[in-house]
Amino acid sequence: MKFLRRLKQFGKDEGGDALVIGAVGMVAIVAFAGLAIDVGQVRYETGKLQAAADAAALAAELEVGNCGSSHACANMKTAAKQALIENGFSSGSITAQTQQCPPSSASSLTLTINQGPCVLGSTANDPNYGNAQYVEAEIQYPQTMTFASVVGFTTMKITVRSEAGPTGSTNCIYLSTSNTTTSGPTGLLVQGGSGGSISASCGIVDDSGSSNALESNSGTVSATSISVVGGWSPDNGGTFTPTPKTSQTAVTDPLSYLTAPAEGTIQQSGNYTPSNGATLQPGAYLGGININSGVSVTLSGGTYYLGGSLVNSGTITGNGVTIYFSSGSMTMNSGSTANLVAPTSGTYAGILIYQNPSDTSAIIVDSGATSKYQGVIYATGAQLTLNSGGNTAAYTILDVNSLILDSGAVFSLGDDYSSLSGGSPIKGAGAVLVE
Numbered sequence: 001m002k003f004l005r006r007l008k009q010f011g012k013d014e015g016g017d018a019l020v021i022g023a024v025g026m027v028a029i030v031a032f033a034g035l036a037i038d039v040g041q042v043r044y045e046t047g048k049l050q051a052a053a054d055a056a057a058l059a060a061e062l063e064v065g066n067c068g069s070s071h072a073c074a075n076m077k078t079a080a081k082q083a084l085i086e087n088g089f090s091s092g093s094i095t096a097q098t099q100q101c102p103p104s105s106a107s108s109l110t111l112t113i114n115q116g117p118c119v120l121g122s123t124a125n126d127p128n129y130g131n132a133q134y135v136e137a138e139i140q141y142p143q144t145m146t147f148a149s150v151v152g153f154t155t156m157k158i159t160v161r162s163e164a165g166p167t168g169s170t171n172c173i174y175l176s177t178s179n180t181t182t183s184g185p186t187g188l189l190v191q192g193g194s195g196g197s198i199s200a201s202c203g204i205v206d207d208s209g210s211s212n213a214l215e216s217n218s219g220t221v222s223a224t225s226i227s228v229v230g231g232w233s234p235d236n237g238g239t240f241t242p243t244p245k246t247s248q249t250a251v252t253d254p255l256s257y258l259t260a261p262a263e264g265t266i267q268q269s270g271n272y273t274p275s276n277g278a279t280l281q282p283g284a285y286l287g288g289i290n291i292n293s294g295v296s297v298t299l300s301g302g303t304y305y306l307g308g309s310l311v312n313s314g315t316i317t318g319n320g321v322t323i324y325f326s327s328g329s330m331t332m333n334s335g336s337t338a339n340l341v342a343p344t345s346g347t348y349a350g351i352l353i354y355q356n357p358s359d360t361s362a363i364i365v366d367s368g369a370t371s372k373y374q375g376v377i378y379a380t381g382a383q384l385t386l387n388s389g390g391n392t393a394a395y396t397i398l399d400v401n402s403l404i405l406d407s408g409a410v411f412s413l414g415d416d417y418s419s420l421s422g423g424s425p426i427k428g429a430g431a432v433l434v435e
Contacts, residue, residue, distance in 0.1 A: 072098035166427030190219030342375025350425035355379035
């Protein structure tokens with residue numbers, strides 16, 4: 001009898017345990033179900049925010065050309081915020097800012113526009129890091145947790161980013177972008193005599209409003225398109241192919257986003273005349289550089305800051321170089337040779353010659369037929385004169401105040417930008433997601 005009573009008591013005790021275990025199990029099941037709901041909500045909001053970030057980056061990128069030299073201007077912030085509104089977010093809930101990677105903050109829905117990208121910290125992580133042609137949108141949002149708040153997790157910060165870049169331009173010669181008046185200079189003049197020729201695998205844009213903004217005296221100009229604000233005058237048998245489109249709307253300087261480099265290390269304070277076989281290092285040459293006839297000089301890769309002119313009567317070679325003129329200009333004398341290639345990445349990717357826009361000192365190219373000018377020659381305040389010789393570069397872009405092609409000069413401009421990770425430094429009016 002005692003055995004039976006004990007057996008019954010054991011059964012009762014097990015029943016109580018089963019209820020406890022069942023209750024605990026139900027709590028665990030509910031907790032996991034709640035967690036699954038929270039995780040699902042986070043995933044949903046992350047996807048929604050990512051789509052909004054993509055739209056914001058594209059919208060901001062489309063405004064880069066309207067900012068001039070101002071980085072991350074108000075136009076970009078306004079356009080990016082509007083993109084979020086169009087993606088279902090209320091205007092009052094968005095904190096929009098155009099700072100360069102400010103300290104992390106997620107007390108509200110925060111949209112940050114960075115020009116160029118900086119969130120990933122280096123070019124090793126992002127090839128467009130610091131490149132002002134590219135825009136990065138980062139959204140931080142504190143997602144409220146429903147079930148996880150029971151165990152102390154009230155919010156989870158969601159961070160998404162997107163990066164947009166410009167589409168490539170089909171033009172490679174820009175003239176008089178800072179002077180569109182009718183009293184402006186002839187944007188492109190092909191001189192008389194036996195005539196010279198320009199052959200461009202891309203378009204020509206001439207913003208001069210002069211009635212003879214384009215003028216050819218027995219020379220030839222061929223390009224994929226020719227657009228001019230003013231008029232054109234094919235005198236003395238000169239030809240333009242295709243026929244220029246006149247009375248066109250002026251364009252904004254496509255390289256206005258560039259900012260001048262710092263001096264860097266001062267290499268030479270006065271005018272420097274290197275010896276034959278010299279290899280120069282990047283930095284400041286405050287009095288300019290003079291290369292004598294018969295002298296061969298090599299420029300190591302980097303940025304050269306010149307406070308005076310570069311005059312070459314010998315041979316100059318440089319790979320991965322940007323030459324900036326705070327004052328003065330470049331003169332390649334008759335009989336000289338130049339073999340110059342711009343950097344393929346970094347802030348000045350594709351920028352070969354960069355002359356202070358307020359500097360009106362003329363650039364003269366009179367070098368041999370085998371010379372190479374691979375990159376942009378940017379001098380919106382200056383006249384560029386091509387006296388003789390040619391150009392063997394894969395690509396060349398001219399963005400100058402006016403251009404004169406003298407008799408006998410044969411200058412070609414290619415459009416092979418395959419060496420540049422970001423394509424042409426001149427961008428079109430579109431935008432594309434890159435990350």
